[in-house]
Amino acid sequence: MASVLHGWRAARVTPLGELHTPPRMTAVLLRLTVQVVLVASLWRGLYAHTGTTAGLSRDQAVTYAVLAVLASRLRELDQSAGRDMVLQHMHFGTIVYWYLRPLPPQRYYALRALGEQLYGLAWALGGYVVCLAAGVVEPPESAAVAGVFVVSMLLGQWVLYYVMLVLDQLCFFTIRNNSAMLILIFAQNLLSGVYAPLWFFPDWFITLSSFLPFQATLSVPLSIYVGRIELSDAGVQLVIQAAWVVVLALFTRWVWRRAARRVISQGG
Amino acid sequence: MIGSIEVRGLSRTFHTTVRRPGFAGALRSLVNPQKVAKHAVSDVTFSVAAGELLALLGPNGAGKSTTIKMLTGILTPTAGEARVAGVVPYEERERNARNIGTVFGQRTQLWWDLPVRESFAILRDIYEVPKAEHAARLKEFDELLDLSSFWDTRVRHLSLGQRVRSDLAAALLHDPPVVFLDEPTIGMDVVVKEQVREFLRHQVEERGRTVLLTTHDMTEVERLAERVVLINHGRLVLDGTLDEIRRKFGSTWQVRVTLADPHTEVGSLPGIALLRHEGPQAVFGPDGPDAPTVHQALKQVIERYEVTDLALDEADLEDVMRAAYVHAEASHAETAAEGA
Numbered sequence: 001m002a003s004v005l006h007g008w009r010a011a012r013v014t015p016l017g018e019l020h021t022p023p024r025m026t027a028v029l030l031r032l033t034v035q036v037v038l039v040a041s042l043w044r045g046l047y048a049h050t051g052t053t054a055g056l057s058r059d060q061a062v063t064y065a066v067l068a069v070l071a072s073r074l075r076e077l078d079q080s081a082g083r084d085m086v087l088q089h090m091h092f093g094t095i096v097y098w099y100l101r102p103l104p105p106q107r108y109y110a111l112r113a114l115g116e117q118l119y120g121l122a123w124a125l126g127g128y129v130v131c132l133a134a135g136v137v138e139p140p141e142s143a144a145v146a147g148v149f150v151v152s153m154l155l156g157q158w159v160l161y162y163v164m165l166v167l168d169q170l171c172f173f174t175i176r177n178n179s180a181m182l183i184l185i186f187a188q189n190l191l192s193g194v195y196a197p198l199w200f201f202p203d204w205f206i207t208l209s210s211f212l213p214f215q216a217t218l219s220v221p222l223s224i225y226v227g228r229i230e231l232s233d234a235g236v237q238l239v240i241q242a243a244w245v246v247v248l249a250l251f252t253r254w255v256w257r258r259a260a261r262r263v264i265s266q267g268g
Numbered sequence: 269m270i271g272s273i274e275v276r277g278l279s280r281t282f283h284t285t286v287r288r289p290g291f292a293g294a295l296r297s298l299v300n301p302q303k304v305a306k307h308a309v310s311d312v313t314f315s316v317a318a319g320e321l322l323a324l325l326g327p328n329g330a331g332k333s334t335t336i337k338m339l340t341g342i343l344t345p346t347a348g349e350a351r352v353a354g355v356v357p358y359e360e361r362e363r364n365a366r367n368i369g370t371v372f373g374q375r376t377q378l379w380w381d382l383p384v385r386e387s388f389a390i391l392r393d394i395y396e397v398p399k400a401e402h403a404a405r406l407k408e409f410d411e412l413l414d415l416s417s418f419w420d421t422r423v424r425h426l427s428l429g430q431r432v433r434s435d436l437a438a439a440l441l442h443d444p445p446v447v448f449l450d451e452p453t454i455g456m457d458v459v460v461k462e463q464v465r466e467f468l469r470h471q472v473e474e475r476g477r478t479v480l481l482t483t484h485d486m487t488e489v490e491r492l493a494e495r496v497v498l499i500n501h502g503r504l505v506l507d508g509t510l511d512e513i514r515r516k517f518g519s520t521w522q523v524r525v526t527l528a529d530p531h532t533e534v535g536s537l538p539g540i541a542l543l544r545h546e547g548p549q550a551v552f553g554p555d556g557p558d559a560p561t562v563h564q565a566l567k568q569v570i571e572r573y574e575v576t577d578l579a580l581d582e583a584d585l586e587d588v589m590r591a592a593y594v595h596a597e598a599s600h601a602e603t604a605a606e607g608a
Contacts (some may be wrong), residue, residue, distance in 0.1 A: 009393040017381030020422060083424075092290040097377040099342045102365040103394045263342060 006199075007103040012116030013084065018037040018119065020040045032073060039065045040136050054199035061197065062224040063137040064209055067222050068194045070127040071153075073120050073169035085114075086168035087178070099263055102251030106256045109168070113161050121173060141227050155241035163188065169252065172259035194218035213248060214242045273316040273339065273446060273478060277348035280309040280334050280502075300355050308334040310502040311348065316495075318445070319476040321468070323483065323493035327593055331502040333483040337447050339480065340370055341350075351444050353478075366395065373451035374422065376435055384419040384426070388441060395442035402441065409437040412467045429460035436467060440477075447471070448480045453488060459503045465491050468540070486585040498589075500596040517591040521562040523552045523569055526577040537572060540565050549574075565583035 018024055043065050047058035056064065095266050097222040098105040140146040167184050169268045174180075181192075189195050191214035198206055198219045220237045223229040229237060285301045287294065292480040309331040316322045326332050337343035341357030350357060351360055352363045357364040370377075378387040384572065392402045411417045413433040418426060426434065432452060439447065449468075453461045465488060471477045472492075483489060489496065489510070497515055506513060514521075522543065527534070530548035541555035552569055554560075562580065569575070 006396060007394045009390045012386075013379055013390065016386060019378065020381060020383070092375060093372070094339075094375045094377065096337075096342050096372065096375070098369075098372050099361065100340055100368075100377075101391075101394050101395075102362045102366055104362070108394075265452065 007107060007111055009105070010108050010111040011118070013112050014116040015119035017084070018104065028123065030071070032069070032123070033047050035069045035128065036066055036136065037129060050227075053198065055228055055262050056197060058200055058225065059138050060228065061157045063228045064193070064197050064222050064228070066131055066137050067128070067225060068140045068192075068197075068218060070124040071218055071222070072189070072194050073123045073127070087181075090171045095263065099260070105260070106253075109165065112163075113164070117157055117161065126144070138226070140225055144231060145224065145227065147239070148231060149221055149225040152224050152234070152238055152241060155245060156217045156221045159213050159248065160245045162187075162245070162252055163213055163217065165252050166248070166255070169238070169255045169259055172255075188214050188217065191215055192217045192220060193221075197223070212219060216244045272318045272353065273322075273480060274351040275312060275335075275339070275348070276315050278309055278312045278338060279307070279334065280331075280338060280343065280351055281304040282306045282308055283348045297510065307502050309338070309345075309499075310329055311347075312502070312504045313509050314332070314497050314504060315478060316478055318478050319472065320481040321472045321494055322491055323481050323489045323496045324499065324591065325482070325489065325496055326499040327504075330500050332452055332499060334583070335499070336370075336450050336482065338439070338482065340368060340411050341365070342450055350518060354384055366442065367446055369442070369444040369447045370447050371432070371435050371439045371452045373432065373448075373449075373454040373516075376431055377438055378423045378431070378434055379542065380424050381421050382420060384415070387423065387434070388419075391438055391441055393557060397442050401443075405441055405443065406437070408575075409467075413437060413471060414464065424476075428538055429456050432456060433460070433464065433467075436464065440471065444477070446478045447480070449479060449483075451483055452481070453485060454484065461485070461488070466562040472554070486589060490585050494585050498592055504598040505599075506592060514558060514588055515561060516584075517595060521554060521565070523565055524579040525550050525552070525569060525573065525575040526575050528574040532573060533603070534573065537565075537568050540568060 004048070040062050043062045044058065047053070047061060053061070086095070087097070098108060101108070103264065128137070132139060140149060163184070167181055170180055191198070192214055193207045198209060198215060201209075209219075216223070220229065220241060224231075224234050224237070270356060283299065283303050283305055287326050288297045290411040299382070312331070312335060314322075324332050324335065334343065338345050339352055339357055341524045352362065352364055353367040355364045355367060356370075377391075378384060378392065378499060388402075388406065390558065392399075395404075395538075406415070410419075415433060415437055418430045419434070419520050421430075423431065423434070436452065447454045453464050456464070467480060468481075472479055480490075481488075481492065484497040495509055496506070498513075499515060508514070508516075510607055523540075527548045534545050536542045536555060537552070540552050542550060543553045544551040550573075552565065555564070557563070566578070566580065570578070
């Protein structure tokens with residue numbers, strides 16, 4: 001047990017940093033409120049003269065879009081202000097400390113990310129409860145849908161963790177990852193359905209997207225929640241999500257080893 | 269041996285790409301990059317006994333930090349071997365991490381957005397230090413470094429002196445027998461520097477820690493180090509006590525005496541040359557490589573002659589090290605010329 005808990009306080013790094021910076025929390029609250037209001041208004045406006053589009057009713061589309069905004073908070077914390085991005089550690093040379101502690105860097109990274117995602121989850125849950133109470137989002141159709149959604153969301157966040165990790169691992173080889181980060185954030189938002197549900201895109205785009213891990217992060221769980229993916233089809237989607245978890249876990253494990261070799265050949 | 273450092277024939281070569289000058293050169297470098305080998309550390313051998321403080325000195329780019337990185341396990345040597353507290357650091361990095369504390373003066377290991385005490389708590393958890401032990405050590409460090417006056421402040425708001433004191437405490441909270449300090453007091457004011465020196469002295473003398481220190485601050489070396497290892501161009505130039513180094517390179521001391529009897533016949537003493545003699549005034553200096561230390565010379569002069577007054581001009585360590593660097597540069601140039 002002690003071994004499992006070893007280094008658990010690393011999970012507190014980002015949430016504590018946020019709690020010690022009230023202006024940042026105020027900014028998140030404001031940004032989230034504005035985004036939810038605008039997104040809900042936009043989708044209601046788009047559906048003003050139509051019934052069902054791309055297989056989604058107005059309420060389904062608004063629910064999907066608002067939940068996408070809330071879910072995007074899960075990993076969008078301001079690490080740069082806390083000088084805690086891998087990019088910054090590489091730049092300032094403080095990455096050496098990750099290799100000078102009796103806690104493997106990959107474990108430290110995972111614990112830190114877990115803390116971030118739990119903290120982001122608190123925000124997302126708070127926003128969800130408010131939006132549900134205000135009637136902005138619809139509740140899930142049944143307890144079964146809610147249960148499958150939770151499992152799918154968990155797997156989606158796991159995939160997202162690995163996607164972010166790949167980006168951070170890039171820093172070990174390129175020192176900078178700004179451009180890659182911009183491309184990835186755009187791709188992640190577009191292909192996961194944050195900008196708009198993937199069901200609105202042409203078939204070729206949906207096919208292309210199915211070969212990438214992004215839709216497994218958000219589009220799949222949200223589509224299950226709003227009922228666009230039926231429970232009968234959800235099993236396949238969960239298997240695909242789990243497969244992405246396995247593939248990305250193996251890939252990032254391999255990259256961690258190469259990153260460590262790079263650090264110890266360059267001396268940080 | 270617990271706490272000792274053994275370095276045998278340690279070498280590290282980096283392979284870098286040389287960029288050719290000009291546009292055409294840059295294009296050629298792109299298509300056909302030219303790799304060159306840079307020997308950052310070459311065949312360095314030394315040891316540090318448990319409970320000893322050794323200053324690893326050398327000009328910028330001499331290979332000090334590369335050596336420290338190999339000893340901390342974050343860099344693998346190209347050749348040679350190192351053992352830190354009985355562990356080969358680059359082979360058992362995590363085991364080595366429990367035995368060492370490290371401060372890189374310019375880089376902090378603390379979390380920028382968190383109060384110092386939170387950083388300490390995270391490190392306690394990472395190093396699995398029992399709570400009571402952690403609290404006792406924190407109390408001890410607070411008494412020496414006055415940490416409690418700022419440990420609830422976020423790291424981003426600390427002054428450099430406060431930050432380095434916190435980093436020192438962070439590096440030692442898990443009670444490592446070996447400590448590596450890479451220019452820990454760089455940029456700090458004299459008051460804080462003295463506080464840090466006092467802390468280090470306490471850690472060596474009272475806690476028996478082995479410390480390997482790199483610094484450009486000769487006052488620090490003088491106050492703390494028992495022994496000095498000087499490296500230049502990656503090679504070990506000198507390994508000895510401060511007295512030995514002074515003897516070898518610090519040949520500028522002079523003892524000026526006023527003789528009680530101006531007619532005394534004055535001459536050279538073993539290892540001591542008479543430089544000038546006018547009336548009652550006589551000036552002595554070191555003579556040859558076996559010259560005594562300034563303190564021994566003083567004793568000899570007083571024992572031999574009756575003096576009414578004396579003055580001492582001693583080259584400070586900075587002058588001595590400058591002379592050592594210049595000597596090392598000249599030797600390196602000579603070796604390079606012979607090689608060519």
